[in-house]
Amino acid sequence: MLLIRLGIILGMGLTLLRLRPAFDDAIHDGVDILSLSLGIEAPYLQDPVAIGAFHAEENGVMVIASAGNSGPLPSTAINTAPWISTVGASTIDRTFVSTVLLGNGKAFQGSGISLSNLSHSKIYPLAFGKDIATNLSVVSQARSCSGGSLDPRKIAGRIAVCITSNSTVSYETMILAKAKGNPTATILPTVEVPRYKPAPIVASFSSRGPGPLTGNILKPDVTAPGVAILAAIVPFGEKPADYGFMSGTSMSCPHVSGAAAFIKSVHPTWTSSMIKSALMTTASVYDNIGKPLKNDSGYYANPHEMGAGEISPHNALNPGFVFETTTKGYLRFLCYYGYSNKIIKAMSNTNFNCSKNSSHKLISNINYPSISISKLDRHKVATIVKRTVTNVGSVNATYAANVQAPSGLAVNVYPKKIEFSENKKKVSFKVSFKSKDPDSGYNFGSITWWDGQDNHVRMVFAVNIVQ
Template identity: 45%
Template sequence: MPLYTITCKSASTKSQLTNMQGNKLLLHIFTLFVFLGATSSSPENGSNSKQVYIVYMGAADSSNASLRNDHAQLLNAVLRRNDKALVRNYKHGFSGFAARLSKEEANSIAQKPGVVSVFPDPILKLHTTRSWDFLKYQTHVKIDANPKTLSNSSSSSDVILGILDTGIWPEAASFSEEGMGPVPSRWKGTCVKSSDFNASNCNRKLIGARFYTDPNGEDDDNTPRDSLGHGTHVASTAVGAAVTNASYYGLAAGSAKGGSPESRLAVYRVCSNFGCSGSAILGAFDDAIADGVDVLSLSLGASPGFRPDLTNDPIAIGAFHAVERGIVVACSAGNDGPSSNTVVNDAPWILTVAASTIDRDFQSNVVLGGNKTIKGRAINFSPLSNSAQYPLVYGESSKTNESSLTEARQCHPDSLDASKVKGKIVLCDGRNDEYSTIEIIDTVKTLGGIGLVHITDSNGAIASYYGDFPATVISSKDGATILQYINSSNNPAATILPTTTVLDYKPAPLVPDFSSRGPSTLSSNILKPDIAAPGVNILAAWIESSSDEVPKGRKPSQYNIISGTSMACPHVSGLASTVKARNPTWGPSAIKSAIMTSAIQSDNTKTAITTDSGSVATPYDYGAGEMTTSESLQPGLIYETDTIDYLNFLCYIGLDIATVKVISRTVPDNFSCPKDSSSDLVSNINYPSIAVNFTGKGTVSVSRTVTNVGEEDETVYSPVVEAPSGVKVTLTPDKLQFTKTSKKLSYKVIFSTTLTSLKEDLFGSITWSNARYMVRSPFVLTK
């Protein structure tokens, strides 16, 4: 029975857990989550069948006891017996509950006063040594290290990062409490006990751990302990303590550390083998708000094919109430690129994170007879000799009598003759093919083949894991070179070398194909994603592995290398924790602005960041750009997006004032939705980036307000505008002059064009700078 959630009035495809190593466990999770994502959004047949719904009732402004009574009264109004109907109450950060209902009962509750929405409980999906060092040198302004702002005299801070994921492996060295001070007195959370987890598993680093039971009983693993590895990997990336001599079986060796090792960690296990239920996610948001976290990190989300309205989206709902209470919420953008309109977690109050590469590669090269070397990319522990002494055969020339040339060329199951493959390395063409490298490996191994060279451009910058089997992936261009060698040799031979780590790889960063792209389907007048961060081949802590995942003769690795926007998100939430520690009075939008306006758009070759396919990346690929770790601590100016902006946004996208007032606890008495509420007005929200609908318009203007947070009270900022051809951008005023009494200043941006129509969306930027800071806002003009 699928899970469903019920929400009450108040304030997410083909997204995948991207397993770029081919780890069998993660492949199982990926397959399972795709199935769940495809099936869980629709209720069961029959109006009387029971399933879990979420009832969302907006802001929580009453006592907990009073809220529980309100929830009970709602259930009593539609149920004869509700003793087993209630699954979970939401009472801290917002009001609502999850309950087992029929469709008719859910519809009846949805009509009751005070109920914002009632919707089936969705199942959402899970979407480093070198990465932080790489980011440290990615900068466009030289900032002097001010000891008061860039360093911490203490080895710990009071900033608390909460992670909603698959749980935690507390024994990992990344979560050591060594050097940490006492747990902050304001912490109200707990360390929940279970059969394999107790209070002693928490410490001054890992200060809290909770889990959320499956209301349908499909998952009986009731523990905060991580059995999948994803949550442990994410947590150590964000706030893991420094650990020396970390590696993945010798690869990516170095000192592993998180982005904010001084921060505290609170874990909320909302995901299991059966996915991440919306009711559990809302429960974790509710608890985290009450517990006292400062930053929340969610490396999970909906699929592009399942895009609920804001009032039916557990992540958007929970994030709204968290941000309203001063908590930064960072979420992964999804793994469904490079197609456009695939970005998820795109509500404006969420910091939405795309993925990028770092300057490290994992190469498993092919050596041909004559010692010609072809570059391959993979993670394998090949036992073959380094010399080219193994027969090399093309799949097409190894076909069975029954198979077609295309099937054999691509090495499809049952297409190859075992007598022609046994004891040989097989070259297979994977271009435009539906079978993955791992599936082709199974075919070749079954027939006695000793290695695979797979021609495919679909993996891009990702090095996939193939264990002990000698397999590597090469480009189409290099595939033609190998094929020419086979055709010109009487006895073609080759070998596949075990993986080596390549550092200072160029160009980096790139935007990988899998990272989900904008524009947002929620509103094209908000530019999403917001930021990009390392998410390809990231090394971080892992759970104790099962023996079938361990290369022969090795002990299980305490680390793993995986890829996805799941890995990018904790880089940003870790940075947000550091920014919060340095600027404790800043709210969520100030921290988001600091991270976005300090981003860079060039790679380590000093040229524009590109995508896997070689095209120049746009804000739809990476938002404001690649995150930086120093300039975001001293951004100069910030754009503060307040609750009124978000309330106006709800009006602009079509919610009525009555619903808006139920959603938020901070609606002023005199607040009302503008009479001419329209989606175009979203462009005027005080966001760090700008998106404008230019269809049928010759001129469009938007306004922004910035706050001076630099060291100088009296300073003047001048603009630099990068505008697309045919577009004029006028700023009024053309200078921003701050004084001791004028900390906030507003400006207007006027976009005008003589173009009769836009054939494609156009991109540009506005950068305000003085002698010390550069504050950049990207913009997009949509057709």
């Protein structure tokens, strides 16, 4: 029986100084996959997560990490190094609805989890967060019931009303209501709504691209379930619980780690970049009613929000072909980004040397399963990127390219057909991008390679048009 070792590094109580030893220990223990529900904002070679992940990648360990919970603002994604699989969060096809019944008979229904056994007959007084603050200095925080801002003595026997516009904060009790006088209410037990539609939806808190360090690598890579996930929790209080419902990219990251372990168990010789490619190129971009994935505002989600889409582990077992990114390719990325030979050698402990023509725009040519171009001048010639793919499907196969692009962006693939054979397992192709007077800003699309049978290999692209 094949054993896949999955390592988990959690951020709670873990200082930056302890991160490097944590990676070293995981590598020494022989893990296959590392799941990281943590991250910071820092340049690549000043980021202990990125450095530790690089060494893990050098040793054949796949690193999967959370994209962060700073959405829906753009350029908020973390863990954006190309050797990390960066995960956004989406909803699941199950929701939980609670009803708040006011003393005046009015009912408010919304998403929430109440494990109470309260009934219509048992009511409690309401207390607004700002009125039960621990002291005057935290009134603004108490308004939204931020942790530690409420006075336990004042809240006892009452239901807290928390007013907030921050959807990333979870509260044991949240009521959004308007009331006068001395209002009372009860919270009825939560009702589960299965097979909820539409789902999945990109979570509002999920951090977005383009990557804050470079727009020439598309991040996040994929999304996975990260809202209202039943998870083990750190016990606290007089009656600690072992499990709770939690939301965040810290929840979606382990889903991808599990999917990667599933793929590794079937394809033990696949490298981390092959597994990442399989998860990305087979990801779903449709919800459970057959419509394109949306964000929580009701608009179609773009690759800066969902990456290549929602993971589909079963489809990823047979991706057709994959985009392999090597350690040497990642070193070239660091050269293109602007790091010197001296810094790269010190970090990687190699004799690798950067080419003399290294430039930031060449990052787009890293052999990645998606394409991103941070600057495409509408008045200049086309930008051309190259990719090389490795066949992992039928020995003899022919794929044809189908391009979906906005009307103002000319995207051409050549050759338009690629062929694999017993003696030809790797094939290269190029993609040109040329402005046809599209809207300024990012334009999104995809290239899907089809073998005429079951394999559809989809790579997304993001192209920023500048004046």
